[in-house]
Amino acid sequence: MMEGHNVVLDTFAVALLFGAPGAGKGTQAAYLAETLRIPHIASGDLLRYHRAAGTLLGRTAQSFMDRGSLVPDALVVEMIVQRLDQPDARRGGLLDGFPRTYGQAIELDERLGERGGEVRIALHLDVPPRALVERLAGRWTCQRCQSVYHERFNPPRPDFTCAVCRGVLIQRADDRREIVERRVRIFQRETVPAIRHYETQGILRRIDGDRPIDGVRASLLATLADVESFELAS
Numbered sequence: 001m002m003e004g005h006n007v008v009l010d011t012f013a014v015a016l017l018f019g020a021p022g023a024g025k026g027t028q029a030a031y032l033a034e035t036l037r038i039p040h041i042a043s044g045d046l047l048r049y050h051r052a053a054g055t056l057l058g059r060t061a062q063s064f065m066d067r068g069s070l071v072p073d074a075l076v077v078e079m080i081v082q083r084l085d086q087p088d089a090r091r092g093g094l095l096d097g098f099p100r101t102y103g104q105a106i107e108l109d110e111r112l113g114e115r116g117g118e119v120r121i122a123l124h125l126d127v128p129p130r131a132l133v134e135r136l137a138g139r140w141t142c143q144r145c146q147s148v149y150h151e152r153f154n155p156p157r158p159d160f161t162c163a164v165c166r167g168v169l170i171q172r173a174d175d176r177r178e179i180v181e182r183r184v185r186i187f188q189r190e191t192v193p194a195i196r197h198y199e200t201q202g203i204l205r206r207i208d209g210d211r212p213i214d215g216v217r218a219s220l221l222a223t224l225a226d227v228e229s230f231e232l233a234s
């Protein structure tokens with residue numbers, strides 16, 4: 001964490017992190033959430049948790065996820081709203097991977113409104129599509145804590161255990177090339193309209209994600225510090 005700069009959300013407000021599959025959301029999100037002092041809520045991680053636990057939601061989501069399709073909006077919205085109702089999300093959360101469609105964005109705005117909250121800022125980690133497939137192909141994910149590594153850009157330990165929790169690193173089934181290409185197409189078709197929705201509201205900030213991890217991190221922090229409604233504490 002960068003010393004001396006903690007960005008805090010003052011009321012119940014949500015920050016969104018958008019990015020195509022492979023844009024680096026997972027790598028940046030934990031750090032950002034820590035900086036904002038709000039929980040990191042990743043829809044993909046929650047769904048994988050439900051799968052591992054064998055819940056009805058997990059079993060329903062499985063086939064959509066393995067072929068790179070989106071899980072139906074209604075299921076994902078309920079899952080996220082329930083998560084936002086947990087005590088640790090009293091002040092909000094950093095949503096990563098949600099909303100993924102225009103319908104989810106509208107529903108999120110409505111549900112937050114009912115709770116006296118709002119989306120305060122939407123960050124888009126922008127990476128050109130050609131770079132995405134290469135990034136995902138070398139990606140390794142911790143089975144336990146979901147930390148992500150990359151053979152070239154963020155190498156894992158030689159024994160392929162997680163540097164954070166010592167869990168076993170695996171290559172996700174949906175990181176296979178043909179599935180990745182499908183996920184990128186779905187991002188363009190379904191998620192870009194959700195991003196535009198926040199652009200229209202004037203709360204979207206685009207960050208060039210096609211750079212080394214530290215540079216992207218610094219830009220994200222500078223962007224957050226630049227937003228009037230964020231208070232910088234030392």
Ligand code: AMP
Nearest residue numbers: 043044064065069070071076097098100
């Ligand atoms: P991710 O870890 O964000 O790449 O998500 C992995 C998979 O989970 C996606 O390819 C979808 O099948 C599913 N998923 C995650 N978030 C959502 C969402 N907001 N809406 C629908 N499906 C989702």
